[in-house]
Amino acid sequence: MRLKSLELTSFKSFAKKTALEFQSPITCVVGPNGSGKSNVVEAIRFVLGEQSMKSMRGKGGIDLIFKGSKNLAKSSRAAVSIYIDNKDKIFRLENEGGEKINLNYDTVTISREVFADGLNKYSLNGTEVRLKDIMALLASVNIGSSGHQIISQGEADRILNASLKERREMIEDALGLKIYQYKIKESERKLERTEGNMKEVSLLRREIAPHLKFLKGQVEKFAKAKEMKDELLSLYLEYLKYESVYLEREKSNLSTEKNKISKELASIGGKIGDEKSEDSAEENKNKEELKNLERKITEIRNLKSEVERKLGRIEGMLEMQGKSPNEPHKSGSISVPEDELHNFLTEAHEYLEEAMYMDVLENIAPILRKIKDILDRFARTAGSASSKPNAPKDFSALENTKKEIMAEMEKLGDEEKKIAHEIEILKNEIASKLEAGRDKERAKFELKVRNQELTSSLSLIAVKEENLTREAEAFENEVREGTALVGYEITDYKKFKGGENPDRHSQEEKRKKIERIKIKLEDIGAGGGEELMKEFNEISERDAFLAKEMEDLGKSIESLRTLMLDLKEKIDIEFRDGVKKINKEFQEFFALMFGGGSALLSVVAEQKRKKGEEDEIEEDELKEENGIEISVSLPHKKVKELHALSGGERSLTSIALLFAMSQVNPPPFLVLDETDAALDEANSRKYGDMLEKLSKHSELIVVTHNRETMSRAGALYGVTIGPDGASKLLSVKFEEATVIAK
Numbered sequence: 152m153r154l155k156s157l158e159l160t161s162f163k164s165f166a167k168k169t170a171l172e173f174q175s176p177i178t179c180v181v182g183p184n185g186s187g188k189s190n191v192v193e194a195i196r197f198v199l200g201e202q203s204m205k206s207m208r209g210k211g212g213i214d215l216i217f218k219g220s221k222n223l224a225k226s227s228r229a230a231v232s233i234y235i236d237n238k239d240k241i242f243r244l245e246n247e248g249g250e251k252i253n254l255n256y257d258t259v260t261i262s263r264e265v266f267a268d269g270l271n272k273y274s275l276n277g278t279e280v281r282l283k284d285i286m287a288l289l290a291s292v293n294i295g296s297s298g299h300q301i302i303s304q305g306e307a308d309r310i311l312n313a314s315l316k317e318r319r320e321m322i323e324d325a326l327g328l329k330i331y332q333y334k335i336k337e338s339e340r341k342l343e344r345t346e347g348n349m350k351e352v353s354l355l356r357r358e359i360a361p362h363l364k365f366l367k368g369q370v371e372k373f374a375k376a377k378e379m380k381d382e383l384l385s386l387y388l389e390y391l392k393y394e395s396v397y398l399e400r401e402k403s404n405l406s407t408e409k410n411k412i413s414k415e416l417a418s419i420g421g422k423i424g425d426e427k428s429e430d431s432a433e434e435n436k437n438k439e440e441l442k443n444l445e446r447k448i449t450e451i452r453n454l455k456s457e458v459e460r461k462l463g464r465i466e467g468m469l470e471m472q473g474k475s476p477n478e479p480h481k482s483g484s485i486s487v488p489e490d491e492l493h494n495f496l497t498e499a500h501e502y503l504e505e506a507m508y509m510d511v512l513e514n515i516a517p518i519l520r521k522i523k524d525i526l527d528r529f530a531r532t533a534g535s536a537s538s539k540p541n542a543p544k545d546f547s548a549l550e551n552t553k554k555e556i557m558a559e560m561e562k563l564g565d566e567e568k569k570i571a572h573e574i575e576i577l578k579n580e581i582a583s584k585l586e587a588g589r590d591k592e593r594a595k596f597e598l599k600v601r602n603q604e605l606t607s608s609l610s611l612i613a614v615k616e617e618n619l620t621r622e623a624e625a626f627e628n629e630v631r632e633g634t635a636l637v638g639y640e641i642t643d644y645k646k647f648k649g650g651e652n653p654d655r656h657s658q659e660e661k662r663k664k665i666e667r668i669k670i671k672l673e674d675i676g677a678g679g680g681e682e683l684m685k686e687f688n689e690i691s692e693r694d695a696f697l698a699k700e701m702e703d704l705g706k707s708i709e710s711l712r713t714l715m716l717d718l719k720e721k722i723d724i725e726f727r728d729g730v731k732k733i734n735k736e737f738q739e740f741f742a743l744m745f746g747g748g749s750a751l752l753s754v755v756a757e758q759k760r761k762k763g764e765e766d767e768i769e770e771d772e773l774k775e776e777n778g779i780e781i782s783v784s785l786p787h788k789k790v791k792e793l794h795a796l797s798g799g800e801r802s803l804t805s806i807a808l809l810f811a812m813s814q815v816n817p818p819p820f821l822v823l824d825e826t827d828a829a830l831d832e833a834n835s836r837k838y839g840d841m842l843e844k845l846s847k848h849s850e851l852i853v854v855t856h857n858r859e860t861m862s863r864a865g866a867l868y869g870v871t872i873g874p875d876g877a878s879k880l881l882s883v884k885f886e887e888a889t890v891i892a893k
């Protein structure tokens with residue numbers, strides 16, 4: 152037996168824990184009206200996961216819990232457990248990975264509890280599980296959720312009343328296709344979730360896209376800036392090396408030149424100062440000496456003239472004494488010896504002539520004085536000659552005086568010659584000195600010119616030095632700026648090879664190039680490279696991750712769609728195949744029931760509107776769904792419409808179909824709640840025959856008032872309800888049962 156037992160605790164009227172053992176292929180539950188038989192059937196529905204409260208005759212969970220009576224307290228929870236044999240390990244569950252696992256229990260116990268607040272709890276062999284798991288588990292043994300294997304009271308013709316779609320579902324369930332439907336539903340949910348995720352991921356990607364684009368741009372800029380910096384660095388190294396060499400060289404050149412000029416200047420300055428004082432002192436001295444000599448010679452000449460005059464007088468006197476030594480002196484006139492007069496005139500004439508050639512007044516004055524002396528002397532001579540008689544002079548004394556004067560004359564002449572010679576020498580000396588002075592003057596002038604040249608050269612050097620200082624400052628600034636832009640590597644410029652012959656023009660070109668790159672770099676303005684790269688990497692990694700996620704999700708969607716299509720196809724094939732098989736059985740059962748006639752299920756396409764799109768739907772938006780149509784033909788009757796059948800005929804048709812369905816893919820058990828209520832005796836027998844046939848494949852739990860049906864049961868349970876409002880269950884014999892059932 153597949154179904155082992157059912158245990159009810161506080162479920163509806165079963166206040167106390169009640170157990171039903173199923174040991175026979177057909178178990179009948181009998182009892183008077185209202186005793187609680189249908190509650191047993193509902194307990195089976197409940198434990199198998201029924202979600203429709205209506206099909207359990209309740210509005211909420213609370214209606215399923217024993218409500219209490221005068222003598223018995225109400226319960227806070229209802230619980231039902233069903234024990235199903237699994238020695239052959241037919242129960243299977245799917246794990247998360249879709250892998251099917253056979254349940255290793257010999258007995259599978261499914262339990263469901265409901266609490267007053269409506270909360271439900273499901274468990275499998277004591278472990279709490281989800282409803283979904285229970286459903287999947289039951290589907291694996293052909294116990295579907297459509298409940299086609301449980302026919303409730305008054306529901307015998309349910310399948311006839313059902314819609315095309317409901318019928319299809321019942322048949323799918325009976326054919327064990329429900330499990331595929333679950334999978335399709337599950338896949339749909341997964342698809343929905345995946346699509347949702349995809350949207351989210353795509354939104355995230357779209358959100359980061361502008362930032363990523365921005366960062367990419369920045370990174371590109373940064374890379375470009377890096378390239379430029381590299382170029383700038385090599386330019387800088389070369390430029391700075393050349394510039395430093397140039398500055399050094401210029402500095403040293405200027406300093407050498409400056410030293411040289413300064414030295415020359417110092418020596419020229421010394422020369423100009425020295426010569427001056429020395430030369431003028433000597434010149435003065437010579438001039439002074441010349442003056443003295445000239446004065447001396449003049450004096451000697453004066454003396455000489457005087458001595459000559461003396462000599463003349465003496466000679467005159469001597470001459471007079473020689474001719475008429477005592478000749479009287481004539482009165483009224485003055486007698487002056489002729490030679491004396493001659494001497495007087497000659498002397499005066501000479502002096503006047505001398506004076507005439509003198510152009511310096513200073514020199515003329517003494518001559519004039521001498522002329523005056525001569526005139527005075529002549530006046531005195533003339534006076535004395537007139538007033539007193541000439542004293543006779545001693546001739547020899549005169550001769551002696553003459554000799555003396557002559558000697559003096561000679562002496563004076565010698566001296567004059569000597570001094571005249573000295574003067575000449577001195578004059579020559581002065582002239583040559585003058586010539587030498589002129590040479591010196593020329594040399595001095597040249598020195599002055601040179602001095603001037605050197606001074607201007609020095610000023611030029613000072614200007615150059617100033618320029619060089621500016622260039623050196625510019626160089627330092629360049630190093631500072633370069634360091635800030637490119638980094639400390641540029642201070643390595645000294646190691647750069649080359650630059651020994653700096654060319655200013657090409658340096659200027661380099662500097663311009665450097666400036667251009669600097670401006671470009673400033674324009675780019677890419678800074679904080681490391682952080683930028685870090686952020687860019689993070690964001691692009693995230694983007695790549697999201698892209699991968701999108702790809703994975705896309706693949707999942709694709710595979711889910713494929714899976715769903717495959718499943719639908721499988722269902723479709725198996726469904727059509729199953730319907731064929733059911734039709735064969737249906738025809739047999741129908742003919743058995745009605746002693747002939749025909750019955751047929753046909754698959755029809757039903758056009759359905761898509762959910763939530765009720766209004767103004769286009770033709771192509773209508774969804775095609777398969778439904779099941781039932782057509783019957785009773786023997787000897789023309790009636791073909793289902794609704795035109797009698798209650799009994801409907802029950803029989805319905806039962807024939809249910810049994811046919813059960814034959815094709817037998818469920819472990821079938822529950823029939825007064826399905827036989829409408830049958831007459833003859834049909835009750837046929838019904839009983841069918842039960843027996845059916846019970847070969849499925850265990851039957853049959854609620855009935857029908858004796859015929861009871862007679863086919865291997866086990867009978869009697870249900871009674873006492874004054875305490877609690878249903879009781881007891882195993883009964885057939886005879887007892889017939890009594891209880893009444």
Ligand code: ATP
Nearest residue numbers: 163164183184185186187188189190214216217218
């Ligand atoms: P019939 O032969 O007329 O179909 P039955 O044996 O199938 O009757 P049920 O319909 O199973 O009888 O039982 C109905 C009984 O169960 C009623 O007496 C009802 O009061 C009782 N009942 C239903 N729900 C509860 C509940 N929650 N608490 C207590 N009693 C309940």
